[in-house]
Amino acid sequence: MQQRRPQQHFVRLRRGTAGVAVLLAVMLVVLGAAAPMAASTSGYWVSASFPAAGNSRFTPSLAVDPAGSRIYVPHLLYMNPGNVTVQDAATGAIQATIPGAMGTLGVVLSDDGSRLYIANSGNTQNPRNQGTGPGIVQVVDARTNTVTASIETDRGGGRLTLSPDGRTLFGAMYEGRNVTFIDTASNAITAKVPVPGQPGGRVAVSPDGGTLYVGDSYAGGVHVVSVAERRVVKSVETGCTSNSDLTLNPSGSRLYITGCMYPGTLGIVDTGTMASHTIPLTGAPGAVAFSPDGGKAYVVDSSENGHVLVLDAATETVAATFPVGRNPTGIVVTRDGSALFIVHGGSAVSRVDLVENGRQAFSDVPAGAPFVHEISWLSNSGISTGYPDGSFRPLESVQRDAMAAFLFRKAGSPAWFVPPAVSPFKDLGPGDMFYKEITWLAGQGITTGYDDGTFRPRAPVSREAMAAFLYRYATTLAGAPAYAAPPTAPFTDVRPGDAFHREVSWAAAAGITTGYPDGTFRPRAAVSREATAAFLYRLTNPDKPMPR
Known part of the structure; x- marks a missing residue:
């Protein structure tokens, strides 16, 4: 007080x-052992976020x-x-x-x-x-x-x-x-x-x-x-x-x-x-x-x-x-x-x-579970619908096609976007699940896919790729300023010259990730679905201005 x-x-x-910012509290320690964010002690949470419905000044x-x-x-x-x-x-x-x-x-x-x-x-x-x-x-x-x-x-x-x-x-x-x-x-x-x-x-x-x-x-x-x-x-x-x-x-x-x-x-x-x-x-x-x-x-x-x-x-x-x-x-x-x-x-x-802010959105994410508020926000905002059986499966790795769907819905599911007749990726066809969302992601410059021309939709999202997705989303669609990579990385296993040094450093500076207690980021490790909910929540509701 x-x-x-x-x-x-x-x-x-x-x-x-x-x-x-209260940052993500020990969010990415060990898969399945994440702790809820300290900001929950306020008792108030953004339950849903709706993107701008027009080009308002x-x-x-x-x-x-x-x-x-x-x-x-x-x-x-x-x-x-x-x-x-x-x-x-x-x-x-x-x-x-x-x-x-x-x-x-x-x-x-x-x-x-x-x-x-x-x-x-x-x-x-x-x-x-x-x-x-x-x-x-x-x-x-x-x-x-x-x-x-x-x-x-x-x-x-x-x-x-x-x-x-x-x-x-x-x-x-x-x-x-x-x-x-x-x-x-x-x-x-x-x-x-x-x-x-x-x-x-x-x-x-x-x-x-x-x-x-x-x-x-x-x-x-x-x-x-x-x-x-x-x-x-x-x-x-x-x-x-x-x-x-x-x-x-x-x-x-x-x-x-x-x-x-x-x-x-x-x-x-x-x-x-x-x-x-x-x-x-x-x-x-x-x-x-x-x-x-x-x-x-x-x-x-x-x-x-x-x-x-x-x-x-x-x-x-x-x-x-x-x-x-x-x-x-x-x-x-x-x-x-x-x-x-x-x-x-x-x-x-x-x-x-202000009432029932912690209500259960998915059958496997009860009140009191780690990241229950962030996962509920993901559901209330229409970003995730979960699985047909009513579960969210918080500890599973998030797939690249699901990540495209999350970001597409976070942007308000733009009605103006018409997916291309010819896919920009060799392993993705117009009839595939999340084709529209993935091609939108590519059209916005949020993903470029792999060097061999594939997108690999069912592959898990790595931590460095997550940082890149969020950075490009923030600077392309959310008005965040461009970020200059620092001469020294915030993590011991991320070095200047690495592929996503700038994006990982930005995620740390923005308070979206704190890394592991041993000072590492583990860039190629997979990201869980509950951690993805927390990442997106922190991107939407930052505790401090986006870094420059």
Whole structure:
């Protein structure tokens, strides 16, 4: 548990003025004697990972339906209209794609889940030509996933909030310098409340619907708006930026603020007295979500090696920290508190099951088994279906064709890929199992096969080949930087000049492998299926940035 440090006070009222590894623990010791990763002591694990469903430039938020069965992920596209994907919350499968307008940024669902509202800022993301038109709020019938209305607003609106009774939609308009009120029955704009400075980030609404809290990206403050009076009644200087995420706890007694001027801090304002303080946290707090009872605050560390910090709201101390993958930007909790969904910068999504996180995915991997979480993640993410008899066979060596299938599914089983009519390998034909997956692997440059023109699909994957597969996948598809091989290898049996010296060294530097206790890597030894699950999990949810 993290110790609390001296609090920093940062709020001042003003009137009418404007004011950002635990590594694999002894993972590869002796086949069949692997130990679970130490990170499991946090009690939190990424239960499933869904790859990006579109070429999103930035994704600041997502929504989940009341039943927790569907998620809505907005995709902001450079100089093009965006869209929102409707995805199965269990598998990540795309159920529908809703066309957006220019600058698609935020989504919010009505309380009953029947209507989805999409914020489109009108900005192109082109520094030389930021805007081509007004902002647009789209109203979507969530039962049919069709747009039923488009409401023209001022440009610059990116985040929306609904009143607790669902009758009014609020949006902060950055360039219009106002908070826009929209009547949800008529879809008509009923008010534009001027806000000093420039409103940015999220608008938070009190549980009684009477008060709005709006971030000021120009003067670094929060403006308090009376909904009934339709005016700013108070302004609070916080030093926070346009990236501020304002989140009220369920009772409305505390306003949590990210993006503050102090690095690695979370601001908390008592909404009754407006007294405030900050909590020092690790990383870059970027978004906050609460458990339904308000007892826990889940705080996203939006840095490259992204984590979620679990904050005890009563004591304001960090109870747990766990990795969730690179650059998380938004977080939401299901209504029943059973799961977290985290969206990442490129629109990939992670799911964390808060109930039954250790459930048995395969008949031969019971709760408490080594790597049960990593193997469950492999199953939940759709990367492995196991064998027809319901087993996973964790101690068997992973075959090269199965490895191709794992990586193909990890990439989202790209629908655009059409396997070639002529195989690139002498020992692989179009009718063979995993032909599509293996030829995709070759097409992406992740495998080149053997010098004799074969792929050897049923051969076990060696440890050095595993390092090469993962390195090429990470640098080709996952945005990891290219890595320069060090002059000295991290293992005694891997030397500069060896075929996979760079890839093995990268795997060690990335925290994907620690090798054996005697300092060796044993590059030509086979890799077990349970170790493969752990390798892929650590690649997806790193504890530290990928090495350069």
